[in-house]
Amino acid sequence: MILLTRRATFSASHYYWNDGWSEEKNQRVFGRCANRNGHGHNYTLEVTVAGEPDPVTGFVIDLKWLKDVIEEKIMSAWDHRHFNLEVPEFAATIPTSENIAIAAWRRLEPALAAGARLAAVRVYETPEIFAEYRGES
Amino acid sequence: MKAYFGRRYIFSASHRLHADSLSPAQNRAAYGKCNNPHGHGHNYVVEVLVRGEVATETGMVVNLVDLDRVVRKQVLDRFDHTNLNHDPLFTAVVPTTENLCRSVYRLLKDHLHPAELEYVRVEETENNFFQCFDDHPAGANAEGQRVS
Numbered sequence: 001m002i003l004l005t006r007r008a009t010f011s012a013s014h015y016y017w018n019d020g021w022s023e024e025k026n027q028r029v030f031g032r033c034a035n036r037n038g039h040g041h042n043y044t045l046e047v048t049v050a051g052e053p054d055p056v057t058g059f060v061i062d063l064k065w066l067k068d069v070i071e072e073k074i075m076s077a078w079d080h081r082h083f084n085l086e087v088p089e090f091a092a093t094i095p096t097s098e099n100i101a102i103a104a105w106r107r108l109e110p111a112l113a114a115g116a117r118l119a120a121v122r123v124y125e126t127p128e129i130f131a132e133y134r135g136e137s
Numbered sequence: 138m139k140a141y142f143g144r145r146y147i148f149s150a151s152h153r154l155h156a157d158s159l160s161p162a163q164n165r166a167a168y169g170k171c172n173n174p175h176g177h178g179h180n181y182v183v184e185v186l187v188r189g190e191v192a193t194e195t196g197m198v199v200n201l202v203d204l205d206r207v208v209r210k211q212v213l214d215r216f217d218h219t220n221l222n223h224d225p226l227f228t229a230v231v232p233t234t235e236n237l238c239r240s241v242y243r244l245l246k247d248h249l250h251p252a253e254l255e256y257v258r259v260e261e262t263e264n265n266f267f268q269c270f271d272d273h274p275a276g277a278n279a280e281g282q283r284v285s
Binding site for chain 2: 016018020021029030031093094095096097098099101102122127128129130131132133134136137
């Protein structure tokens with residue numbers, strides 16, 4: 001089996017806030033991430049698919065196609081957006097890196113199913129902080 | 138929903154690769170310039186990946202602040218700006234980055250509850266790195282006993 005990964009970068013803003021908590025508890029748990037004016041990151045998305053190389057093309061999948069799917073499903077919806085205020089799946093879900101990875105999986109998996117088996121989605125919030133989702137329930 | 142959270146840390150330390158059971162010539166053959174008598178140093182990068190349920194109320198597998206505290210106490214405070222050969226963990230074990238990686242895994246694995254440790258990756262330089270997924274050698278069980 002071969003794992004193939006395509007990287008893409010986007011910039012977005014967010015904040016962490018649980019409406020069910022007091023302001024004091026939000027500040028205590030989330031620290032500066034609870035600043036309601038939000039803050040931003042240069043995110044790096046890594047999309048990993050698994051498969052065997054096609055005997056004719058030698059491709060697990062066509063990287064250009066994967067790039068186009070990422071562009072359509074993720075970049076057009078998330079790049080230069082505010083997760084909390086503009087991205088529907090975060091209307092009631094905190095846009096942590098974990099939840100962003102899960103949301104990216106949900107956007108990509110149906111679109112890729114025809115041609116690839118999605119293995120993992122990794123989201124780097126900074127070069128030192130990242131989350132990954134592998135489709136596990 | 139199960140997901141993974143990763144964080145990269147850095148510490149600087151020195152080491153010398155030398156096995157007491159080998160002759161000087163054998164040590165030089167095995168370790169080359171890493172066997173130079175006064176050691177040398179690296180900026181080690183430690184990547185820690187933990188797995189667990191994403192808590193609905195926080196959206197997190199683990200709070201970054203808690204993970205940072207554990208790694209600082211268990212690993213960074215112990216190794217940063219030290220000579221690894223002087224650490225009790227490496228009195229009878231050569232401080233190769235393979236062994237360092239497994240040591241870091243062992244130092245962290247019981248301190249991440251309710252999350253669990255998925256792997257520890259240690260980068261010795263930009264060009265070589267090591268990953269550990271368990272705390273016992275291949276061919277041994279969790280108690281370190283040989284299994285066939």
